[in-house]
Amino acid sequence: MKVTELLKDLSNSFGPVGYEDETRQLIFDRISPFVDELKVDSMGNLIALKKGNTGKRIATFTHMDEVALVISRIDERGYARFEGLGGIDPKVLISQKVRVKCRDGVERRGIIGMLAPHLQDAKSKGKVPGFDELFIDLSMNPDYEAIQPGDLVVIDFEALELNGKVVGKALDDRACCAVSILTARELERFSRRPDVYFVFTSREEIGAFGAKVAAEGIKPDLAIAMDVTHDNSEFEINIGKGPAISVGGPNIDKKFFEKLDKTAKKHNVPVQYEFAAGRTGTDADVVQISGTGIPTLLISLPQKYMHTPVEVIDPTDVENSVRLLAAFLAELEEGEKDEV
Template identity: 35%
Template sequence: MALNLSLLKSICAAPGVSGYERRIRNLIHEEVKGLADEVQIDNMGNLIAIRRGKGNKRVMVAAHMDEIGFIVNHVDEKGFVRFLPLGGFDPKTLTAQRVLIHGRRDVLGVMGSKPIHIMKAEERAKVVPLNEYFIDTGLPKEEVDKLISVGDPITRERDMVELGDCVTSKSLDNRISVFILIETLRRLQGQDLPYDLYAVFTVQEEVGLRGAMGSASHIDPDFGFGLDVTIAYDVPGSTPQEAVSNLGEGTAIKVLDGSVISDYRMVNYLKELAKSEEIKYQLELLPAGGTDTAAVQRYGTKGAVAGALSIPLRNMHQSTEVVHQGDVAATIDLLVAAVSKLDGYDWSFAKDHGDGQHPDRVAGDLDWLG
């Protein structure tokens, strides 16, 4: 399956740090308005594309549209811009990187810090703290003051390019999932769905899953899928147990991360489906970090049968990230199959799902699942 790399490039380029997602949301809206029965934007700014299905249950797929970035908190007497982070950053990757400050117009800048030539020996051995960086716009103070204000958001400036069988870009966390969810809606055109599908492009994930909490609470899904990247530490110096996932080995079915334990029924459903559809997959066990999956699972009134598909990613939360095109295609294939066939699976706790537990029926089993 050839990927629409032109669309992916546009999605990655569109600015949208946590809390300032307007421009990426507008792009998504243009792409999905012809692919859904209804498109809503809630009070937080989550964009919800709804496809109506035949049954009376609700399926939520969450892909966050915000990217990590910064926000202006001071402009000094020489016009250098200071900033605070929006989301987690690895400070050692910021030196001499280009950024865009989204003020009265987009202003290009370069992140700077104390030159290594005049650092003391003990300073050279340490990572420069985030609060010692500044942004140089190359403009005089008077011009900076006309264009830039405290509170303006800042994004990284880095184009997407192909890299062998991969693509590399800023903000593939999580714009690759935005792309996958749009392409999934496109693939589902003309298909009858078993249940109502809520494709949710969430805000403010990078600062605490905030958008997904709000959207899950009012959608109240019966089934939920998170869609996000995961660590691919499959490079020189890593060990197999540290890798979490491997580039080129297929979509990653989440077993757990630092915020969620996926429902074992959903894990086994996705595994069985991947095998029957001959879709390449791997299992993801991420010891730390979290995704919208946790919010989707917990914030409905009755909770959701939830799991996630993750895209292996190298260089997470750095200036440029890398994904494998084959893994992206596999994720689209499995997500399309998963939302299309939910009504054909036995979701009761009575079934032996191969989880190593006794399959006796428990009093109060989920009768609403039949």
């Protein structure tokens, strides 16, 4: 399973917030050879269990959903207004191609447009357009009348490889979904391991609702959330230099962080450090307060251009995350939960 191809396939799949069916099926197919049980819960989370033999229950959390758009109304000419699903900036949408999944089961195409420069006045030329100034032109579809309010829209951008990096939409957080899939495969090499629940969550981009429900149901001894973080030289986080492990702050379990850090050093896995001062904006925030409380770690993949159609991931960061996570899981000691 080539990392770059897996990343591109995951990026290209259609999985808006709360409507992750296509992405979930793709993950189901890719991880099924390496796990013992698969189920979809009431929130649409995919939970893949790889059974172990140490008596511990560990859960990883990576979200499947992507920021997207939803059509709010469409006029008789085939021009649609829309709203955002999740944190998406209208500035990145201008002149983008889009895919529309309609309720009749047909996928249609469109273009996001705005008032042409020639028709703008001095005031509008100096204004950054918001959702109210943008529209989706769907009139090129001969049956655009079938498109309705509530139909879902994602940017039509096919992922590609550029100089060893993968560029595409929704790599937040599909790149970490790839880490989970590949870790399930990597754990085949270890004779000793805990029960590992690989949770692919729904609706993270609007509040991590899926992760909350899954964590309540599994009640793991330890949770490991995985998401992306910003490539930022000021904070010494860069793509291609390994995963960033969160340290400090109220959300990160201190003892398990120390063990994760020691595992990285022991196995010569390059890592970077990200200080988590408060809320992380990831599944970790809700998982750690689920039930009576769950010790939680956060591993992040450095990424450029988050929540745009051209997110950038270095596949070597995925590979090093798999090495780190598999070694950490295999070396957890039975009974460690009681020492936290």
